[in-house]
Amino acid sequence: MTQRTFPKPEFTGAEAGLLTFPGSTSRAYNYFTPRKLRATVYEDVTMDVQPDPERHLTQGWIYGFADGPGGYPQEWTALKSSDWHQFLDPNEEWEQTIYRNNSNIVRQISLNLENAKKAGAYQAWSPGWTHFIERHLGAWMHAEHGLGMHVFLSEQRSAPTNMINNAIAVNSAHKLRFAQDLALYNLDLSESSLPFDGKAHKAVWQSEPVWQPVRENVERLTAIRDWAESLFAANIVYEQLVGALFRSHLVMQVAARNGDYVTPTLVGAGENDYDRDLRYTRALFKMLTGDETHGTDNKAVLNGWLSAWVPVSVRAAHDLQPIWSQIPEKPVTFADSWHASTESFRNVLDELGLDEPKELTQ
Structure with a gap:
């Protein structure tokens, strides 16, 4: 009988497997320098999850688009950074914070x-x-949905980190x-004893004259190809x-002056969302305007x-002015509201070192 032989496994001491690194015995991530x-947990689960050939992909992009460069090309925005990875979200948003914060808000509103x-x-x-x-x-519900579904949702695939x-x-x-x-609130009010349509x-969003410039503003935002311009123009x-x-x-x-203590809790949640979103947006653009190499450009x-x-949004804002006069009890005028908005806008521009547009003083 012929004796069968089988190749024996040979262990070759692959370089990476046998070398001892400074963190070889550590169970913590150490491929980045924490702040x-x-x-933090945010850094552990967020840093370098998205590939970048300038950091760890020494072989270049491992995938790409048929008509262009691979992965997440930096050319998808006109802005430049010496190191896009310098940006960390000051809100430190990751999976747990998303579910926790939003579940708390939904519970409160419900x-x-x-x-x-x-x-x-x-x-x-x-x-x-x-x-x-x-x-x-x-009508405002449509503006919020348009931004969420067609502006920010498309942006979030394009940034380089x-x-x-x-x-x-x-x-x-x-x-x-x-x-x-807002949609669920509308449904609740429709089912109440109020004469509520x-x-x-x-129809208001689609054809009311005072809302058409706002609608145009939102729809034009959806057509921006540069992800950073889209974020800047929106937020x-x-x-x-x-x-x-x-x-x-x-x-x-004005809600409380009209006997309404319910609507402010709903709209206040949306304002709290925007406070968080503005915080990360300001941090990102402050990093870019303060870049030692590319800041001036x-x-x-x-x-x-x-x-x-700015002219698009100024027109949208001023065309809304007639709705201030439709409120029975109005403790603020359009001029008061516009002044508060523009002062906040000026503060943001000042922080970023940008010029004040002439349209704000017209």
């Missing part, structure tokens, strides 16, 4: 709406205020959740001059974007 003494129905809180509303909520707060894309993805989730909150918001320009103007400097100011690009987008 503090120890890495309890408020349930208690409002039990207490008959809507019965204190005047017909004029009911009409305002029915038409104008309902996971830290930036993560923050933008959370921004998208905020907008979509807030739009859903739950379908009026659609720095539109949200400051139109979003905060309507949410914070109108609805939040970046400021020139951003000033160009201001020239393009």
